[in-house]
Amino acid sequence: MFSKQTYQNRRKKLINNITEGVILLMGNTESPINFPDNPFPFRQDSSFLYYFGIQQPKLAAIIDVDQEETIIFGDELSIDEIVWMGIQETIKAKANKSGVEKTQAFSQLADYIQKAKSTGRKIHILPPYQAENKITLSKLLEVKISDLKPSVELIKAIVAQREIKEEQEIIQIENTVETSNKMHLLAMQIAKPGMKEYELVSAIKKLAADEESTLAYPPIITIDGQILHNHYYGNTLKSGDLVLNDSGAENKMKYAGDLTRTFPVDKKFTPQQKEIYQIVHTAFEQTKSLLKPGLAFKEVHKKAALIIAQGLIDLGLVKGTAEEAVKNNAHTLFFQTGLGHMMGLDVHDMEDLGEQYVGYTQEDPKDTQTFGWKSLRLGKPLKEGFVVTIEPGIYFIPQLIDMWKAENRLKDFINYDKVEQYRDFGGIRIEDDLLITKEGNRLLGNGLISSVEEIEDFRAKHLS
């Protein structure tokens, strides 16, 4: 946990940004795998962590904006539970560490909410994502689950606070990015023909565990980099393949890292792989260098699209000018994803609060219709203290190529004959995590090799 003052100050600031009423923050519960007593590992809700730092299931907290009073609701262990689970620090003791003096049994939360409702006070809630919390909130507030209304005022206040990382948070994020760097170096070191993808997964999980970390999200470690959400690890690495490794650690304080590297199973990229890789790498380096306060992230995304389009024009896959191709979204046949997103306590930071609030502004809302652009999680102007990812990529998705080709879509911009030569190419993505500083930006962590030369040198050294 951070210091008591940290949590007190964060709550104080939150109270100052809410006009009136009562804030109800739900902690997470354990989710069952196949029966109630066999749950997945517990992960606390990130906003709950941000304001209280307590990693324990079945808690809720009330922050009374008008009285400036905070109460944590939760049930202390019974003697039966202590016998089964050992002596644990009490909720009271944990609450005190985050500067909360008052704790009550969970069942008393219902009374509290009843009273608040009966006196006509506004009760601010966040959008629940755990089904268990949807049920609890529905009971507490006596409204149907479909009628639960998150407080936009609360969401905006929390986003405004969590999006600007504190110095001590940046230290935590750098710590977990450093673990992530090591995970990536290890994968690049041990990968070889004949190995299974899941062997790389095991190796990086072990490394994370050795640093008292877990993974922040199910890793994508695949020779099918073109499958964007790929959690299958059963393929065998073969000579000629590329390995796309998108993985990041989550440290003890629950901060996330999120890095991607793509490297050849052989010592060297093939000439074709190298050409595509260079385009992605140029987009990666150039867009990173642009990041600074005031610049809208969607402009950075557009810059990546332009670089990718130009690179593909040079190779003959795209026709016309880069500017025109991007204006017509021709780049989205190859670059279907967003360039990046916020990162912090969540790998997609605060995504549960709503992308519109986290990544966009009321004046310039998210484009939720256009293919490619609708996958951009962050569009709004950057501010000092944001932590973001930069992750351009080029992906050859056979199903998408077939679909576009059948429609002859954007035929003035796409050279489908040439594209067919890359049909089985796969996909390449390169990703780093960066802090927006006063003057520009700073790479988080000590840096991880990414250029063709660096990766080929490293592979040559380790692949016997």
Place this chain on the structure above:
Amino acid sequence: MFSKQTYQNRRKKLINNITEGVILLMGNTESPINFPDNPFPFRQDSSFLYYFGIQQPKLAAIIDVDQEETIIFGDELSIDEIVWMGIQETIKAKANKSGVEKTQAFSQLADYIQKAKSTGRKIHILPPYQAENKITLSKLLEVKISDLKPSVELIKAIVAQREIKEEQEIIQIENTVETSNKMHLLAMQIAKPGMKEYELVSAIKKLAADEESTLAYPPIITIDGQILHNHYYGNTLKSGDLVLNDSGAENKMKYAGDLTRTFPVDKKFTPQQKEIYQIVHTAFEQTKSLLKPGLAFKEVHKKAALIIAQGLIDLGLVKGTAEEAVKNNAHTLFFQTGLGHMMGLDVHDMEDLGEQYVGYTQEDPKDTQTFGWKSLRLGKPLKEGFVVTIEPGIYFIPQLIDMWKAENRLKDFINYDKVEQYRDFGGIRIEDDLLITKEGNRLLGNGLISSVEEIEDFRAKHLS
């Protein structure tokens, strides 16, 4: 998946055991970690697996008992999803593999239920454990979540079927027990002073992954074996410690293994450890040998209690006769848990259906009050085809000792002065998985070392 006939036969048998109406089986959904797009690994519901074998989220199935018609409800991937997730086998194709011809969009399930309800047909459901399924069932059946009523007829029919393992299921279980054996041997091989508990966890997870398996439950790998539900792995193994390793694999077909071994961090047990270990090992070997059809498992549990009591009498921790001590539940100061449980697709097989139905009979229901006995998950007479665990243990739980001692509880049976000498001993458990056969029982897997001599020999060979 098993053969099409397997699933067809299983459903046919189920239909024959239900008098009338419609069976609604819910598949599982993905549970979010910290936001909806970051879910835990998907695990299908075991009853859904048993009758359909399809490992995919967001499915439901109707088995019409009267018409003998089966429909699987689920949404095929959109082109957008195929772009993101790659080409997948359709639900229709998967359904066909389990002999189901009819598939419909998930949204059509509501219409189906409406129609069934309006014609007064009984709709049989199982007790939902995923909160998401509670919400879905509540909407579908138009009753409050707290008013959802599982069908006892359906529960009993499914228990009667799933508790008798088919030949092909036994092959699967032996397969996963064999992987579990290897996990345990590996831990016993590599453990050494200075190592962290989580290093053992990483090693067995890697081994499971190498056999295309996962773990069937969060493993307990600890030097604090007396903490029964212990999922902390941050301790350092020290000379003089015992390591309790309770872990099992889940194979591709989703069958579970569940084994426990306790071994010294040193090459040898201390004399005190050896004495206690021998008692547990005697209980382990003797109760295993008893297992046969017709014998009530709670009698086997009682036998374990008697052996443990006698052993502790011999050491001077318990006073009086074993029979009297057990009658008065004096053994529960040391042996607080149940001797075993059903195992199959779930590590505690069918626990979501209710212990009363899985482990007990109407005539001889579970004792839910008495400490020790209330933790016994299985009490009823064994049948040929059951797969059960045998897991006696002796645990010195300081909080429990203090509580009993303060009350002077069972002072005629407990020698508290002597017990104090074992206060920091920890805990020992030994566990195997067995099949009840026509004549008696058969150990599943090729067997794993368990005696003091075997374990000391193995440790001496590997600990340099």
